[in-house]
Amino acid sequence: MKKIILIIGVLGLVVGCSNNKEGGQNTSPRIVGGYQNSNIDTRGNMALSKLIQEKHIGKNFKVMDYKKQIVAGINHKFILEINGEVQEFVVFESLKGEFTVQ
Structure with missing residues (x-):
């Protein structure tokens, strides 16, 4: 009985850790605490207005x-093209x- 529980536990762990659907390749890597793509x-828009001002x-x-x-808040990162630069x-x-330009 202990062997069956151990096998089920190991299989559950393997399946649970494998959140990958593309056969081994991670198609959407995420870094915890890192920057994430987003729509404005x-x-x-409020952050962008503060930056422009x-x-x-x-x-x-x-x-x-x-x-x-x-x-501990939100960092809004903008890549802008200003006069070709x-x-x-x-x-x-x-x-x-409160918004602060860094």
Whole structure:
């Protein structure tokens, strides 16, 4: 009886650890605590507005990429093309909803 429980436990562990559906390749690697691709939502627009205001970016820019990182708040990372030059910016949103350009 103990052998059967042990075998079932090991099989459960193997199956549970194998969350992969593509035969061994991880198709969507995620790093816990890392930046994740995201669509710009309301909070992202607020962060972008703060960035534009504080850095005096003006209107001649294009958002190339946007990612979020959940920390003790949210890091909003923007990759912008400004007048043909690509630049990276991070705006931190505190738990109180305050935005700080880093």
